[in-house]
Amino acid sequence: MQGTAHATREGGGSAVLDQVRDTVLEVEGLAVSYGALRALDGVSWRLGRGEILGIIGPNGAGKSTCYDAVTNLVAREGRVVLKGEDVTRVPAYGLAERGLRRAFQQNAFFDDVTVLDNMVSVLQDVWGTSFADCLVRPFRERRRTGEARRAAAAALERLGIAPLYHDRYPTEVPYGTQRMLSIALALGSGAEVLMLDEPAAGLGGADMEALVVALARLRDDGLSLVVIEHHMDLIMSVADRIVVLDQGRMLAHGTPAEIQENDEVLDAYLGRAA
Known part of the structure; x- marks a missing residue:
């Protein structure tokens, strides 16, 4: 793990945040209101490079709203800071x-092309070519197309x-x-931070195990991940640190x-035997 943290109540998170090393993503005081409803209220956290941060909480706690707020x-x-740059006003496509x-x-995928061609389509920023190049340099572009398909296949096998x-x-x-x-x-x-909203939804057995392996592999490759999840076994096994939201506020971190031993978390979310 990249930084030891202590589970804290709201208002005591600054010391915890200071212990995160090599911060790649930082959010400060995020708040979202829908009319009189305060869906998110003063949430702050940091994500270290090559780290998995879990976000958990009861239904309606503000988890997905937090994702929407981070990604504008x-x-x-x-305030949102990405790799030291204030990106608070950057639109979602600019963040990507x-x-x-x-x-x-x-x-989310294209139904009418193959799995491999789906992957090729999102690698165009690296492997894409112009129509003019296809006309003027057909042999080079044919070779480049083959290289793009091999890169896409490797990316799929990575997952x-x-x-x-x-x-x-x-x-199919x-x-x-x-x-x-x-x-x-x-x-x-080119992704450096990936935010996943309930990646284990609908999964079980071998598929769940494959997801755990994939998330760990991405982290080991240096990717930073933020994962919302209701499957406690999954999040407890893969996360380096966990943020607990309740009623739009940060309950613990x-x-x-530490989260499993936190009395407020046990009472509010994980449950305690009577």
């Missing part, structure tokens, strides 16, 4: 260009998507593979072990 999909107060990517709860699925359409592959494809497409190329 809703009007919000507060800077390496901050997000995958949504629903699977555990076996070659036997590469030439199939996404609707198992649900777990569709889920991994959606994550791979969100990553694309710490390592998985």
